[in-house]
Amino acid sequence: MIDMHIKKLSPLLANQIAAGEVVERPSSVVKELLENAIDAGAKRIQVDIERGGARLIRITDDGHGIEREQLELALARHATSKITQTEDLKAIHTLGFRGEALASISSVAKLTLSSKAQAASDDSAGWSAIAQGHDMAVEIQPRPMPAGTIVEVRDLFFNTPARRKFLRAERTEYVHIEETMKRVALASPSVAFTLKHNGKVTKRIPAAKSEEQQKQRIGAIVSNNFLRQALYLDTSIDSLRIWGWLSSPEHHQNSSFSQYVFVNGRAVRDRTLNHAIKQAYQELLPAGRVPAYVLYLELDPEKVDVNVHPTKHEVRFSDARQVHDFISRAVAEALEPQAETLLADELLQVEEVERAYIPQNNSFKDQSKDKYYHPRFEAGVAVEQETPSVSRTQVQRERHYSSYAPKPGSRNTNNQEGQYILVSERFLLQPIDSGVLLLDIKGFWLDYSAQLLQQEWGKETLKRKPLLIPERLGIPVEAVSERYLELWNKLGFDLNVTGPKSVALRQVPASLLHINIKQLAQDVLYATASVSHSISLQELQRLLLEKLSVHWWPDSNQSWLDLLNPQNWKESKFCQKLSESDLASWLMTKQASDTFSQTQLHSANTQH
Missing domain, CATH: 3.30.565.10 (Histidine kinase-like ATPase, C-terminal domain)
Known part of the structure; x- marks a missing residue:
């Protein structure tokens, strides 16, 4: 017993x-x-x-x-x-x-x-x-x-x-x-x-006293084959920095043997870090294959808890989501150049501005070029063209919205206040007792953002937010003046010169939500950098506000819910009250065309 x-x-x-x-x-x-x-x-x-x-x-x-x-x-x-x-x-x-x-x-x-x-x-x-x-x-x-x-x-x-x-x-x-x-x-x-x-003696590893010696040391420890094809990564923001070497998508393995992650000099096996790296490679590797990497994460010791397990293999981050997204995006951006296969060695001859970024609005380019045009052709570099891919997030978003889009002639039988449906990623319909309220979300949100920006600019109370990964943008001139960069800074955009024809965007106005800020800044840079010595603050403000509508970006499902928060949207000029017959006519018009203006909508409402 x-x-x-x-x-x-x-x-x-x-x-x-x-x-x-x-x-x-x-x-x-x-x-x-x-x-x-x-x-x-x-x-x-x-x-x-x-x-x-x-x-x-x-x-x-x-x-x-x-x-x-x-x-x-x-x-x-x-x-x-x-x-x-x-x-x-x-x-x-x-x-x-x-x-x-x-x-x-x-x-x-x-x-x-x-x-x-x-x-x-x-x-x-x-x-x-x-x-x-x-x-x-x-x-x-x-x-x-x-x-x-x-x-x-x-x-x-x-x-x-x-x-x-x-x-x-x-x-x-x-x-x-x-x-x-x-x-x-x-x-x-x-x-x-x-x-x-x-x-x-089975292994001898000499000390590394220079960056080149450290690379040789990694080659000796991991594999020289890995080092020859590996991509170097070094990205930082605030107190976070990740650097090291990644295998290219063309070189993969069937086990996790050559995967090393270090947090403040400590070798760890952490699910958050491994998942972030795996997510970045997810669509680039064949099924069952994994990458090799040697990555070093550095952050404030106060933001990571190493006292999780006696073996000290596990860590816990105070902001795991930020760390995960930072690593996933840094690795994904390091892998981005691998999406194109260059057939010539003249890549260095291509203008840095074209390598850095090709704006969505190519107003400064020859619009007569066909859809297969690539800017590297002008530099004499052959490029293998691939079918443009659509991101997983975009597909999921389109499926989500299409599931809510009403079919022609359909009607909402639930007239409870607060229920709503989304149409074409732009319009919100909310049933009321005598019909529906129709809100042009794009017009409402752009007007709201523009007013907020103008208020902050006028009162000089601008709030900023740092970008998780700085965006690299191109400029059409060799250099821009310090005064020009200071104008951008006064408007909430932190720009730093990183090359003869490129700048890094590190901070943006916090009020710019649901705007493709990278495209917006790139577009305005191309329109103003050539006259950077003479442009005024007011001209730069005006151009930024004009370009907001071009670069509106409903980037998540949550963005629609955010729009319901302002208490005055029902009284805004972008909201129309429609009867059931008005709604039927509007749906028919919507089926025939994907573009609507407030004038057309108001006219249709008046006629019915």
Whole structure:
């Protein structure tokens, strides 16, 4: 019969239970000890393995070392030098911080921790703390050694046979250790690593002191084939930055073996990050194939929680949606150039403005060119044309609206106030007791946006919003004046010159909703950049307001619901009251033509 009395667990048993989370296999030990060495400022680390780590794991580093008085404390559970108070958990800057690794390892193995502090004299000896995993007693002995730390872990799981029998073959465990060292090496390019197995050097990774050396290091760790075809990515906004290398859509694999993501220098396996990358590649890869990548995400430590699991493989973001969308869009934009296949090497001869962006409204281009015209033809570059694709979002949106569009002659039988239907992505019909209210959403929203912009411009109370990814726009001249950029800034558009014929749009007025801002800014840039020295603020304002109607963009289903919020839309000049007969006539007119004006609609209402 089981004794149901509550007893306090012994320190050994408690540590062995904790070790079940931290020490899963030899590679787990290697990971924890490598992270400790990097936190100690090591520049050279050597890993010695025997029998896949089951017999011996030895980590030697040249870090700052541990004082003799602190060696015994270093093996105690929840003892660490990396945090001191609760507030420190809000912004972790080190790889380790929980103070569990050495205590957990010493409870399931024979551990010797030897160290000599960098501040110690050259002729002084180092010290060793020995723990055998039985009664958790620690023995301190002198040991001649250079400055740094040596951690020896022998006979892993010698006192927990149930765990030991789950170890795999020696070769399998070694492969896991090698992969662990790869991840740590990718995260710490300035540290040199050496891996020895059964006395033989199996991998040597020199430190990278320049960007080119780091690329060579990635090629050596991941694959030179990957590096040769990989696309470089470096995008940032506010405190978020992602950079690294992505495989092109033409190069894919059948497993996730060469997929590495690092958050503030920590290797992680995070669903949010993986999903964001997968979403960017979703329509570019064959079924069952996945990309390879080495990506580094940097953000404010206060905006990411690494204290989620003892292994520290998982993280939690304070704004996961922002991080997800930022990464997904950054990766998608890095892959965009791959949509066109160039058949010549003269790409660099093409004007940067045409490479950067081709506006939707090509008023400055020759409109007589046929639909197969491509601007690169003028530069003598052959381009493979593909059938234009329609985005998944656009298809879903059209299906949504078409499901609500009334059929000719149909009528709404539910006359309750608040019910409405959408027609052609532009008109809103709301039943009332004596007929329907018909709102021209485009006219109403553009008028609302224009009034709001003019008020903010007049009172100089403009609110701005940063773009998740800065938009790269083209300009038709070699340079624009600082005064011209300042005019844009006064109107809420943050433009920065990025090349001889390109600018980056980083901030826009917050009141511009449901407008294709990239197209709007590009259109006005082409119309005004050539006269940037003489254009006035009022002229720029007028042109922006005129172009709003050209670039109206109902970009989500939610946009229609937003329009119901203003309390005065029923009294606006863009709202008409129609009887049932008026509605039938309007529907017939709508069926015959896709364009309507308020004058036509008012005329039809008067005649009936």
